[in-house]
Amino acid sequence: MDTTSSLFQLPDELLYLWHAYRTEVLLSAGLVFAVVRLALYWRGGSRKNKEILTPPVLTPVDEKPLVIQSAKESLQDADHYEAPIPSAKPARPKPGPKRVTGVKKAKRPADPDATLDGIQPILFYYTVGGSTQAYAKTLAESLSATTTPTILPPQLHDLAETDYDDFFLGTPKQPGTIPFYLLLLPTYNIDTNLDSFLEHLRETHHDFRIDTAPLAGLAGYSVFGFGDQTEWPSEAEGFCTQAVEADKWMARLTGRKRAFPLGFGDVSAKKGVEERLREWTEGVTAIMKDLAAGKGLGEGVPGSGDAVESGDEEDEEDVDDEQPKRTTTKRSKTADLEDMKAPIAVDFTPSQPAPPKPMVPKTSPTYTALTKQGYSIIGTHSGVKTCRWTKSALRGRGSCYKHSFYGIASHLCMEATPSLSCSNKCVFCWRHGTNPVGTTWRWTVDPPDEIYAGITAAHYAKIKTLRGVPGVRADRFAAALRIRHCALSLVGEPIFYPHINALLALLHADHISTFLVCNAQHPDHLAALGPVTQLYVSIDASNAESLRQIDRPLHRDYWDRFLRCMDVLYAKRHTTRTVFRLTLVKNFNIAEEAEGYANLVLRARPAFIEVKGVTYCGTSTSKGAGLSMANVPFWHEVQLFAAELQRALKARGLDYGVGAEHAHSCCLLLAERERFFRVPAAGSSTDGKVGAKQWHTQIDYAQFFRCLESGRPFAPEDYVGTPTPEWALEGKGGFDPRDVRVDRKGRAIEIAGKEES
Structure with a gap:
């Protein structure tokens, strides 16, 4: 009875084990089966290949020549090969390696004859x-x-x-x-x-x-x-x-x-x-x-012909455009290297490059267009023009924002450039697209002394033409005949000129201060730049896409160049007064870009940041780029953006404050508080606030030249001027009370006690 009971209990135990471990058993069995199957397959395949490749021992083999399909035959149906028309007499194969010829064709639509919507x-x-x-x-x-x-x-x-x-x-x-x-x-x-x-x-x-x-x-x-x-x-x-x-x-x-x-x-x-x-x-x-109508471009290859016309059948895809085309000599079909007894004549004379041309020849339409716009062309690539603020200052009607910020009287300033060529085509530029552009200097180079003599003589000549203009003050006209400042901006890229440092030295030798503006596209030139009174870099966007839309740079690596210039500025921050110039264009670079600008400031650490609304010049260039008066920000919008930028900088541990403003130019100046918000030197306070900190954005130009001529290293703090005038501080408008503000008809505008709007 016990034996029978134990026999009946055995299946239940097996059933229990099956239910408990059936998953592992099935997976193990499947894995073993797969391994066995693969092993059999590999052994069978190896044996089969061996039988095919190696005939049985002592088995006679008929050796037949191996027929190899030629390159042209194997590529007969390829997209990039055009088969030749077979001739009546088959051509004999030429000895030597075959060369695949032909032109790679671009991909075409699946249905070229489909009717187009429009x-x-x-x-x-x-x-x-x-x-x-x-x-x-x-x-x-x-x-x-x-x-x-x-x-x-x-x-x-x-x-x-x-x-x-x-x-x-x-x-x-x-x-x-x-x-x-x-x-x-x-x-x-x-x-x-x-x-x-x-x-x-x-x-x-x-x-x-x-x-x-x-x-x-x-x-x-x-x-x-x-x-x-x-x-x-x-x-x-x-x-x-x-x-x-x-x-x-x-x-x-x-x-x-x-x-x-x-x-x-x-x-x-x-x-x-x-x-x-x-x-x-x-x-x-x-x-x-x-x-x-869906008829396409015609029969044969699309278009009227190949890219190479006029009987030129050479495959130019394999030839460098800047290298002279190779010439071939006819040889017999049986010619070989051993048959070439005499050496091939090779001309090792270096090819002479074409002589450089003038950037703006006097007979060119570019010269005519620029002179019509008021430029005086100096030599072959430099220019000078009288700023409208110079005329305004001569008549006692106010100077530009640089007077409020840095103490520059506009009638003492010359605006010039040693290079009319630029690497950008900014949407807000007023050059009307007439000056040349380029990424490298490829023109004749005028000596710096000739440029200096030419721009100063042309500037004085333009000043003298204003002596009969109604309202010009005699004292300011007399002072204007001694240039004290030079703004190297105007048009083009001044830093592009190969001898820019020599030109700067000539200006400094005559105690003419230098304000140089560049567009952050030439980092190597910027790194090699010598001393300047103040160095500007135009920062028109905070990211690569916005910069492409606004500045339209010619360099393809424009953003990399831009960032490298930021690093150069950081390296120069303790030897040069550096300035970010932010040109705000509504609907282009204002909305939600304060954070991006703050990142650039953190990277370059400029001493000052000029926040300026774009000036719309009404040219076709601006209209073609989608720019209109709707893109010009109001004064209060510039102020709001500056406040947002200050908050973004503060979050990064940077303390910049509003050091000065010029509401008429829709421009304000942010300055590093640690370096330029200080206690005035003894006897320099203008408002009686003894011991109180004040903004010092002005420049002591005489001290700058003393530092420069000393031959010793110096910092921007070494030539800080007197405190910023009260009328130029935040909320004061920035208009010098010694001048008279007028409207377009010359009538005086009463601004006392009123905030600029």
């Missing part, structure tokens, strides 16, 4: 004298007259006012439409913004980070060039060379979507250029209608 013509032009702009407007009117439901009215853009990244790094996104580019380009033998545009196209093509054909999304493009055949009779001699170059790069960037051949117009024959432009316009219009 064609958006976008017309780009560049002009210095205005003639190309007139042709562009005429073309826009002509295209507007032929618009259809599928061909939209054209958009017009001046390349001097256009951010290239918005249109030439990728296709602009417009829902339901596809853009069609038209470019009207003159040719100049001087440096203009057009050179930077062509350089942008070239760099985009060679930038490995950018797609091979970033503009392949265009419906098509076409270029029309303007030239003067009396000066350049043929293309080889320079006729429309810049249009030809733009057409070449556009062909590559669009994946060969040239919709209509490159057009040429000779401006020396006005009737001829209008006729050629009319024919080109008709052809472009017909192509756009075909595209809208």
